[in-house]
Amino acid sequence: MAKERMLKFVALGREMPAKRPAEERSHDFHEIYAEFAKAKAEEQASRCSQCGVPYCQSHCPLQNNIPDWLRLTASGRLQEAYEISQATNTFPEICGRICPQDRLCEGNCVIEQSGHGTVTIGSVEKYITDTAWENGWVKPAAPARERKESVGIIGAGPGGLAAADMLRRAGVQVTVYDRYDRAGGLLTYGIPGFKLEKDVVTRRNDQLVAGGVTFKLNCDVGVDISFADIRAAHDAVIIATGVYKSRDLGGPGSGSAGIERAIDYLTASNRKSFGDAVAEFDSGQMDAKGKRVVVIGGGDTAMDCVRTAIRQGATSVKCLYRRDRANMPGSQREVQNAEEEGVVFEWLSAPKGFTDKGGRVSGVMVQKMRLGKPDASGRQAPEVIEGADYVEEADLVIKALGFEPEELPTLWGEPGLTVTRWGTVRAEFTSGRTDLPGVYAVGDIVRGASLVVWAIRDGRDCAAAILKDFAAPKAVAAE
Template structure:
């Protein structure tokens, strides 16, 4: 260990931009064992591991780096899996530059951070390849059952923890495949779909029941779920897209990011999708403009490139330094040919015969800080122009659906933002036996936070079940 002075930071080899633009395969190669051990050996094993404290799951990062550096990969996987339900997914999609790697002690000393995410991915992929990841069987079965609404990362993490304890778990989801945004929101070049599917199968083989194509409020009522299960976890995520109410916003060719990405991901499974075949949600041969500056916008611009767009531009109202998306993703997008128009915001849309032909753009500058401390964008008068576009994708973030109305449950407590009101640690709501986790509580956030919420909620439910059992036994 402690080799960060002699050994420089090194990432797995990245495929050339020209090569990766042609497919949806992952852009990074896998570490070889010697390289993974070398990079893991750069960890300083510091007394206060800021990488661990800045990870929402508080993963034992220095421990599994040390185990990797000394060739003890199966133990490294066991250590990683102990605190993280899906380490191979977090290794691929977590914004390490903002979390663990961004707080690495040796990075602060100028030696370049440890490549934590790449090593985490390598450890778990190796575990799968060697058969160390197996369906699990609880030591004993319990009579209690939990119904989980939503098969995204929060719901799946809770299901994993509960099932390991012997609880009977059923997951209900509106889609035909489990995984939520992991399956239909994140493109394959960031997260290959077989990685998600094998986790789903592991849970199924371990006794979790999946009820797919099931809309709560239509196919089954929320009241029926509560009557059927000892506890219910709401893990629906947030899927309602923020919109733009401005001139021309109703023109054809202006689409939502979630619709665009879902269709693209369905195609990656080999599904036939009418909206893609018709060209409605297909970027091929089009001038594409994406509005937004988060990771979803980055997914949209890079997907458009791969679908064969003639040009792809991204409008963001602040500058690069204030962009909420991953800087690593911005760099990848630029390498692939995406053009970023910083300090640019839409004010309307131009159209011909009801079909969008361009975005009316107003140039901005950064003024005084707003309530959050970020500099607020201000319009530069007289600097407007029209950006030509055949397809405009709105990647403006997501809001919660109106669950009390959709489910006929006016007593379900929600905040003024529409998120479900739940206790910080346990996820418990004011409705007895009803819990909520992930984005439906936090608002749109990171996958790793949803995983933490799911695990914390499962722990709270188990404590409640155990306390109830103890009372009954007296």
């Protein structure tokens, strides 16, 4: 019977959940995709070919057992599908919404390679887990026995929270320290609501509290509490701070008012969505309403910024990127969504400075580029086209140039914390062990700016390593 429900990719075409019309969705911060109905989710799951070598699974950082939960969904066995999904992914409802499936599981689907259109894996994953929440299948940690060991986690982003969940389910006492007033890291303050509505994050945070995880928020390590004190209070410590130091952009006029960092701009917008009083937004500094907005960058953060500016009522929104569309690092799906909403992309365009009027930015000095020979990374290097410069008028410029790690050894007064030449914490692959006994590190602070799904993988792997080390304390001490 199960076989009859599968392999329908020849007869059934690929269908995504319907998108709300651009003219409607561009005025609010609600998610843009409608929900799959039960019949449609089962139908789309049935397109899976159940191939012998599932590239979707091998290209998923979490190695999610995608073919099995697609088969169960097609059979109407949704609770079992959820249990299979949850077995390898701490936050499947979040990954279903924000993972770049076009670059990971869906982009490597066998039937996509054969020209039939990929299975809509992310949308089915979202449907499974949303159904699980509605039916009360998602349960907080309830360990069979409590353990005496204690772990302190610095950073309440996806890597830290994934580790917290795994450790707490094993009965470990877990305390999470975070500088912000809400847990979630970039899930809460970096990613806009139209990609990830905030109640989706909040209910996971609430579940962790219900399961016994302790949160110490508004707690800036190195200021409100020392790293040494955290180490002294716990049997193990996980560093999961992420990377929040924005890459900067120099050139003439770079100090003008009206040039903002992407993280500040997105945080202000997300705080407003929570109903917070945000002085920078209320003053107009971080509000794009009525302004000509230029966003510099080509990654997912840039896409978040341009689409946020549209929703705030900007008169025009342009995105400058120094390479072409095919070579941009951001999701092509997000580019399409942005274009539908009115964003204009200026490809092969790089800033070299800014114009201003009375100390406030009035434009971006743009150099036109062409792609030359491949650089050290193998990508074609942008080259300046002489004599093709122009000025792009702007009232608000947002720099979305990526993130770098903060100087943790200095900030925390811990010179023994070894970092790489890029400033990321040096940690052992898969376990997260650092050079400091009992100290581990996961996520972007190890990898550099990366995907949420990789942070979740790191957090889960690190939790498993810590449990193993707790079972062999002499081996840890010997290190």
